[in-house]
Amino acid sequence: xxxxxxxxxxxxxxxxxxxxxxxxxxxxxxxxxxxxxxxxxxxxxxxxxxxxxxxxxxxxxxxxxxxxxxxxxxxxxxxxxxxxxxxxxxxxxxxxxxxxxxxxxxxxxxxxxxxxxxxxxxxxxxxxxxxxxxxxxxxxxxxxxxxxxxxxxxxxxxxxxxxxxxxxxxxxxxxxxxxxxx
Ligand SMILES: [Cu+2]
Numbered sequence: 001x002x003x004x005x006x007x008x009x010x011x012x013x014x015x016x017x018x019x020x021x022x023x024x025x026x027x028x029x030x031x032x033x034x035x036x037x038x039x040x041x042x043x044x045x046x047x048x049x050x051x052x053x054x055x056x057x058x059x060x061x062x063x064x065x066x067x068x069x070x071x072x073x074x075x076x077x078x079x080x081x082x083x084x085x086x087x088x089x090x091x092x093x094x095x096x097x098x099x100x101x102x103x104x105x106x107x108x109x110x111x112x113x114x115x116x117x118x119x120x121x122x123x124x125x126x127x128x129x130x131x132x133x134x135x136x137x138x139x140x141x142x143x144x145x146x147x148x149x150x151x152x153x154x155x156x157x158x159x160x161x162x163x164x165x166x167x168x169x170x171x172x173x174x175x176x177x178x179x180x181x182x
Contacts, residue, residue, distance in 0.1 A: 069093040076100035077107040077129070082156050087148065091162040092141035101129030107150045109135060111160045115147045121160075126152060 069090045075097060076083045089095055101107045108126035113119040122137040140146060143163040150156035 070096070072096045072098065074098045074100070075109065076102055077150065077156065078102040080105070080153050080156065082109075082150070082158055084158060086159045086161060088161040088163065089139045090164075091139060091143045093139040093162070095135075095137055095139055097124070097135040097137070098132060099124065099135055100132045101127060103129050105129075106152050107156070108152065109148060110151050111137075111146055111148045113146060115157070117147065117149065121146060123151065 069092060071089055071093050073087060073089070073095060075087070077100070080103065097109065099107075099109050106126045106128045108124045110117075110123040111121040113121060121140060122135070124135040124137075125133065127133055139160075139162050141162075144161070146160040146162070148158050148160040
């Protein structure tokens with residue numbers, strides 16, 4: 001009796017195991033997950049599109065910053081040389097430059113991204129002196145060191161820096177870049 005019942009139970013268990021044995025196939029689905037890795041690539045493309053939209057909604061705040069940064073700079077050229085080797089202004093500053101050409105030969109003042117002078121940022125008019133001319137331009141909005149020169153004379157060069165105006169030791173003014181206000 002007992003053994004018979006046990007026999008039935010074992011048969012039932014065997015059938016159960018067989019049924020379960022048929023179930024494994026669904027367990028084979030896990031290999032599918034490899035797909036997720038592809039999703040990360042898609043999100044990367046979305047951020048690129050977002051920035052394009054952002055600028056359009058933020059124009060108002062931008063104009064306010066440069067408007068507050070209007071400065072005047074005085075620079076002169078004499079004996080085929082500038083009186084300054086470095087000019088520092090706040091990024092994005094609206095610059096009014098008073099250029100005093102004390103020479104009889106033509107000079108100008110031009111700013112480029114690098115000393116290669118390949119990408120001009122501002123190129124002032126070339127003129128012979130003695131004469132004073134006023135240049136107006138907007139400094140690069142990103143802080144950094146740029147290059148300025150006289151396009152006529154390769155030896156007349158200097159650094160045009162946009163960033164926090166440094167206070168050189170012994171300087172009476174805290175803002176040497178604007179010390180030439182007159
Ligand atoms: Cu020159």
